[in-house]
Amino acid sequence: MKRITIGVLIVAALFMGAAFVVALTPPKLDPDDLRNIAGANVQNGEKVFWASGCAGCHAAPGATGDDRLVLAGGLGLDSHYGTFHAPNISPDKEHGIGDWSFYEFANAMKKGIGRHGENLYPSLPYTSYVRMNNQDIRDLHAFLMTLPESSAPSKPHDITFPFNIRLSVSFWKLLYFDSESPAQLENAAPDVLRGQYLVEGPAHCGECHTPRNLFGGLKYDHWLEGGPNPEGGDGIVPDITPGSGDIGDWTASEIADYLETGFTPDYDTVGGSMVEVQKNISHLSRADLEAIGxxxxxxxxx
Ligand code: HEC
Ligand code: HEC
Incomplete structure (x- = not known):
């Protein structure tokens, strides 16, 4: 009798365990959603590349000039959980992503899922890239495949338990991974909507300019209000809403000037982690920079 009860308990536990694992398995994109996109436009892909700042993390540390197009990885990103290392995403088939299908690539960008169905860490800012349209993802993929190959192996991350278990990211995603737009601006002018797409999607401005809670989730009700530097240290990321004491009185064009040149209206130069962002975003058209403003x-x- 007792033995049967224990047996039943074990079976029930196994069943619940299996249900738990299924519930935590990250959902992928619907392949049908990717069927109707047009052929790849590599020129647009290059624009998307600069808007979304891939080189800022995936170029080798210290790379300059054309070497920034070799996405060999290696940069260490410090966080409260340890150090993440940006992997090699060059078209190399063995060490990069040259062998990945477009579907696999799109799942990494919009679902935070790696090639083998595993969770990726949100240090790859898919929490913003999820808002990118599929055509831009297609074009970006095509552009990446034109870049030089690198055979540098990706470095392992150096993070603490339990965060080193990728399944733990499933809990995080349930709580903080949301494709909804943080600002409700439905009836806005077309340039504002274009700016919204760039800021909330590819350019991922909110990843630094929005404060985070204890678990690293973005506080969407404080969208772009600034806060402590997410990479630690005692730096502050400024408030860039219209209420900001710093840029509240800049015009949209002055914001565009800053993104284009790296100079504030008072001729101060851009600093900190914004330097890399400005370098990348300055490749956008003036119209897109004005739209961000x-x-x-x-x-x-x-
Ligand atoms: C803020 C830094 C950062 C930016 C910006 C960034 N990435 Fe990453 N990316 C990472 C990190 C860190 C990982 C490793 C995540 C992991 O191991 O779970 C990663 C992982 C990836 C992967 C999965 C690679 C693999 O081997 O599993 C792909 C693909 C990728 N990034 C593409 C891109 C593209 C394309 C862009 C630009 C649109 C980009 N990333 C922008 C930091 C970044
Ligand atoms: C990697 C983190 C990061 C990202 C991503 C980022 N910023 Fe910044 N930003 C900063 C930091 C840090 C500063 C402060 C720079 C300084 O001290 O000069 C800053 C400064 C600024 C300023 C000037 C504010 C002031 O008070 O001087 C503006 C405007 C701005 N960012 C807009 C943007 C926009 C628009 C985007 C998206 C296209 C963006 N930022 C993305 C980190 C970031």
Whole structure:
């Protein structure tokens, strides 16, 4: 009798365990959603590449000039959980992503899922890239495949238990991974909507300019209000809402100037982690930079 009860308990436990694992298995993109996109436009892919700052993390540390197009990885990203290392995403088939299908690539970008179905860490900012449209992802993929190969092996991450278990990211995703737009601006002018797409999607401005909770989730009700530097240290990331004491009185064009040149209206130069962002974003057209400015004037003030 007792033996049967224990047997039943074990079976029930196994069943619950299996249900638990299924519930935590990260869901992938619906392949049907990717069927109707047009052929790849490599020129647009290059623009998306600069807007989304891939080189900032995936170029070898210290690379300059054309070497920034060799996405060999290796940069260490410090966090409260340890150090993440950006992997090699060059078209090398063995050490990079040259062998990945477009579907696999799109799942990494929009679902945070790796090639073998595993969770990726949100140090790859898929929490923003999820808002990118599939055509841009297609074009970006095609552009990446034109870049030089690197045979540098990716470095393992150096993070603490339990965060080194990728399944733990499933809990995090359930709580903090949301594709909804953080600012409700439905009836806004087309340039504001274009700026919204760039800021909330590819350019991932909120990943640094929005404060995070204890578990690293973005506080969407404080969208772009600034806060402590997510990479630790005692740096501060400024408030860039219209209520900001610093840029509240900049015009949309002055914001665009800053992104284009790296100079503030007072001729201060851009600093900190914004230097890398400015270098990448400055490749965008003036119209896109003005659109970012227009969006930053249209969102609610802090
Ligand atoms: C803020 C830094 C950062 C930026 C910006 C960034 N990545 Fe990453 N990326 C990472 C890190 C760190 C990982 C490793 C994540 C992991 O191991 O779970 C990663 C992983 C990846 C992977 C999975 C690689 C693999 O071997 O599993 C792909 C693909 C990728 N990134 C592509 C991109 C592309 C394309 C862009 C630009 C649109 C980009 N990343 C922008 C940091 C970044
Ligand atoms: C990797 C983190 C990071 C990302 C991503 C980022 N920023 Fe910044 N940003 C900063 C930091 C840090 C500063 C402070 C720079 C300084 O001290 O000069 C800053 C400064 C600024 C300023 C000037 C504010 C001031 O008070 O001087 C503006 C405007 C700005 N960012 C806009 C943006 C926009 C728009 C985006 C997206 C295209 C963006 N940032 C993405 C980290 C980031």
């Amino acid at each position: 227009a969006y930053l004037k249209a969102i609610p003030a802090n």
